[in-house]
Amino acid sequence: MLRVGERVPDALLDAHVVDARGTSQRLADWWGDARTLTLFVRHFGCAGCAVHVHEAAGRLPELSDLGVATFVVGCGTPAHAARFVDRMALEGIGLTVLTDPSLAAQRAAGLTRSGWGAWGVVPIVRSARLWLEGFPTHLPAGDTSQQGGTLLLDRRRSVRFFHASARLGDNASMSDVMEAALAMAGEHSLLP
Amino acid sequence: MAYLLHIANVLYLGSYLVKDMLWLRVLTVVAGVLLMATFYLRADPMWDAIGWNVLFGCINVVQIVLLVRERRPVRLADREQRLYQLAFRSLSPREFRKLIDLATWREEADGARLVERGEELDRVMVIAEGHADVHVEGRPHVHLGPGRFIGEMSFLSGQAPTADVHAEGDVVLVVWSSRELRAFLGASPDLRAAMQLVIGNDLVTKLRTA
Structure with missing residues (x-):
């Protein structure tokens, strides 16, 4: 499990992830030297993850102004990732969608694996509610037992915010993420 | 008396078609009043149905007041x-x-x-x-x-x-x-x-x- 203030493990930095076009490289290379927000999604058909990405997409300009680059990491195939980009209208908005079908990145981040978190009563009720809000569940596009998470890192690759989801729809509050991003952006400014 | 029932249902139909929440509630309240009149004017008034409609009407009136308050212009010094x-x-x-x-x-x-x-x-x-x-x-x-x-x-x-x-x-x-x-x-x-x-x-x- 990642902890705020600690550096992320090398296993996460070295995990190879692929983009929707099939380009594969280390997660650290995708991140570059920017501050990064990474949203780990369960699978690309998950309604709870779609709403989380939708909320984050709405705050991309704010994140970008603070020098934070935003990534989505799923666990389906690159074709699944491409369909997700298309369905969520993410092309060209400054958000990079990646995938790691081997789940190495998710394991290194200490994210939860739970079948109950996908097929239990709470996730099913939540899926129904999200469907009514306009976020339908699509066919599984990845490992349905893999749960998601939210990871904010500074340039030294230290954790500034981390949330590991226990089940579908257990998403971090984007306002909590933004608060951590604001504090991170201004920390060396000597502003009071 | 039947025409009151038809007018009420036309108003309900109208309330389903509008997208503005305030109009939806206003139309529902008016339709409810007409429906209550229909129930009351029967030879054997339907008090149970009237009672439920009073409850629905009260809830809608409270919500209408809140919506109108929210839409009033904000005054700043x-x-x-x-x-x-x-x-x-x-x-x-x-x-x-x-x-x-x-x-x-x-x-x-x-x-x-x-x-x-x-x-x-x-x-x-x-x-x-x-x-x-x-x-x-x-x-x-x-x-x-x-x-x-x-x-x-x-x-x-x-x-x-x-x-x-x-x-x-x-x-x-x-x-x-x-x-x-x-x-x-x-x-x-x-x-x-x-x-x-x-x-x-x-x-x-x-x-x-x-």
Whole structure:
């Protein structure tokens, strides 16, 4: 499990992830030297993850102004990732969608694996509610037992915010993420 | 009597077609009144159905009053309007009204120490009029003008400020208690997000000029 203030493990930095076009490289290379927000999604058909990405997409300009680059990491195939980009209208908005079908990145981040978190009563009720809000569940596009998470890192690759989801729809509050991003952006400014 | 029933149902149909919540509720209330008249004018009045419709009508009337209140124009005093234009334009006037009602206005004389380095800061401020300087190791670091925040980093990080801030000439400040502001924003997720946008814009501007 990642902890705020600690550096992320090398296993996460070295995990190879692929983009929707099939380009594969280390997660650290995708991140570059920017501050990064990474949203780990369960699978690309998950309604709870779609709403989380939708909320984050709405705050991309704010994140970008603070020098934070935003990534989505799923666990389906690159074709699944491409369909997700298309369905969520993410092309060209400054958000990079990646995938790691081997789940190495998710394991290194200490994210939860739970079948109950996908097929239990709470996730099913939540899926129904999200469907009514306009976020339908699509066919599984990845490992349905893999749960998601939210990871904010500074340039030294230290954790500034981390949330590991226990089940579908257990998403971090984007306002909590933004608060951590604001504090991170201004920390060396000597502003009071 | 049958025509009342038909008019009521046409109004219900109309309420299903409109998208505006206020119109939907108004049409439903009128339709409900006609329906109650239909039930009452029968040879054997249907009191159970009338009772349920009274309940539905009361709920709708309360919601109509709330909606009308929400849609009334927001009045801002001159100095509030100036501050809104300076720093809070990304909030709706109603959001700004709620926020400003929580704050106090304070005047400080030239040279007054507004923030002391290392001392826990329990407030967030915005300069409404005048200027202030952020001093690091006794030297001016950043010059702050009207509309700029003071103490927002301590508010976000919970840590003591790392610089002093002095009034440069007489200043008028709008001051929020950090604790009250945090509790207020915690209970209003939309306003919290809007406020983060305001603070973020302020921070980015200051970082670019620092």
